[in-house]
Amino acid sequence: MLRYIALRGALALAVAFTVSLAAFLLLNVAGDPAQAIAGEDATPEVIEAIRARYGLDQPLTVRYFEWLGGVLQGDFGESYYWHKPVAELVVDRADETIALALSALSVTILIALPLGALAALNPNSWIDRFALGVAVSAQAVPNFWLGLIMIILFGVMMPIFPVSGDSTWKHFVLPAFVLGASSVPAVMRLTRTGLIEVMGADYIRTARSKGFRGWPLLRRHAMRNALLPVISVLAVQLGQKFGGSVITESIFAINGLGRLALESILGMDIPTVQMLIFVFAIVFVAMNLLADILNAALDPRIRIG
């Protein structure tokens, strides 16, 4: 088991480095960082000086391996834009994004699981069709549009929640809803199919023949089996929340990693972008690993390691 986790951990790092290499190449193809840092009106001499200062005159491979060497020693470099160590910048901003991602996931769970379960227990009823409607709309509506609508509804027409900033929990309500809504369709439909399948299983018939009906039947016999696939998807969705924070944080002016990512991309702040991508990749792989471990803990047929 431990060996398996170690193996997967190493794999996660490998994935993160691969992703960072790809990001590094794309960023350098996209434009000239020195030009971006210097600004549009800069003279060629200024650009040249900046290039020399940040080592941008070196060949790409050299620069990548310098960055890699630094990372292996825990040094992610210094931000071109903020003139601070990138690691410090990222750690500073991480808690807002973690809070947003977790609350968004809670929103997903609170909406998707009960709705999916109700739909499964009453297939083809009005509640099933309602749940399908929710899923289709949530799937069809883009995040940024839903964010703007929420701002108009609950910030302008009925000013219940603040729409900008991150100082109180109230600031997180709308963004968490917007970010959480995007995962509702997948999670809800999976809960529904999983539960329908489980409720038709032979062992549920066995439990019914022992006199279990209704809620005890659901809780004691169906729930765990039905949730196994849902857990894997929830883990992936949590990873996506970190990526999805870029748009949501920008709309609601939350000073988290997503917004940092946007700012550093616009400013061609390559060291910051590099570290963010690296961190997001690790989060993503770690979530998948967590899902595998949870699945193995809940399902005795799966043995890992």
Added chain:
Amino acid sequence: MSLLDIQNLDVTLALPNGPLKAVRDVTLTLEPGESLGIVGESGSGKSMTALALMRLLPRSATCEAKALRFDGQELRDLSDPAFARQIPGPRIGMIFQEPMTSLNPVYTIGRQMTEATVARGLLSEAEARRKAIDLLDRVGIPDPEGRMSQFPHQMSGGQRQRVMIAMTLMLDPELLIADEPTTALDVTVQAQILDLLDDLRRERGMGLILISHDLAVVAERTDRVAVMYLGEMVEQGTAQDVLYRPQHDYTKALLAAIPRLDGPARVPAQVAAAPEVEKVISATNLCREFHSRKGLFGPKKTVRALDDVSLELRRGETLAVIGESGSGKSTLARILLGLDLPDAGDVRMLGRPVLDLPGAERASLVQPVFQDPYTSLNPRRRLSEIIARPLVLRGEGDSASRLAAVKDAMEKVRLPDRLIHAYPSQLSGGQRQRVAIARALITEPEALICDEPTSALDVSVQAQILELLDDLRAKMGLTCLIITHDMAVVHETADRVAVMYQGRVVEEGSARDVLGNPSNDYTARLLAAAPRFGATQEMEAVQ
């Protein structure tokens, strides 16, 4: 007072193309401690009757009855929650056909055994645990205490069915309904489970309803037998009466269709008469091992599926390979077909090593017929395409000649012409198996290898398929290897028998010798475990 009194039960299924009466006007009674067998083929409504009694019918089904009394209490008067509290479990227990899937895979045996009694407040956790261990011991599970913390996937099918029985007994039901409790199990295990049910019934004075498609099984074990056909109860009486003095035509047909060990022997193929016997397939010293690991890094486990197996299939004969599941029969079939390679030993077809034969040529020598006609035919292809497929793969003929060949093959297996453009889903199980045989015959192979060709089919259909295979052998001189676990099938179809046990051929010889006078222990056990019933009236009349 009767323990169970069902009067005029109707069950209606709401299907997309109109309501279907799955059970029609069924009336039956059961005294305390009595055993009743309900027999019929799939779709005859026997399971529906039991499910209606337990209120376990599918959503789309509705049931009506004049009376549905258990121990004097009218069950129709109970609300759903009251019914669930009183009846299923403590009063009526039920065992199902599918032991592999009837236990919850994510909970331990112990938890599943004890939960119902504890949830009802009948026993404390510790008492329930003691009782569960006692019962597991009673049903013949070794090391019951250790088993309590195991999960269903760590047990075999037979063990799971025992756990299922013990679990039902936890609540001491007055009536036990066993719905095809042994259909999914090997013969030797089947006999043990049925003996166990019988003992438990006597011990506890429990009523028993045994539902089965197998008349021989039911007749041996029950006091009274009810025969169901197309949702109706066509005959009911003592086991003796129904077996030996059947009144209804369907019962008579059902009795005649059962392959029987004690029926008249078939006329063996004239193989021995020919001076030089041609070997269509010969296999020598085949070995095949499978390796599995527990997890990615666990210790390696080796299973010897085939251990030094030699076998030959002579022209025009039918050879039966018999054995329990896991004895290596299917591995042998795959190797003989060239679908798998042996680790050691070699297979020759008409004297040529199978490895030297290109796929198309091999396919013209030997063709398979698989066990499950419901899954081995492509559901998106028409019969004409399915049957012609081997010809297309070999690039033989044009579409007109292929169509003619398909029609010819369909005629051989007695499939009506009008089905040529039908899809498999429009056919019955027996018809599908005929399609599989037609597909195998279209390349005019030397030999057919049939892996449990009838075990997914009803008895009456099984009889037709076996008869068809025998006919084809007689008419076309077809050579046939039949793999089966059913001794009676061997008796009805085979010239020679090879008995497999744990990867070895433990006995081989003419069907008459092996069945009449087995020299091996295991063969004798298999024979003793096969259900049989004495001479019937017609046979007596013949004599």
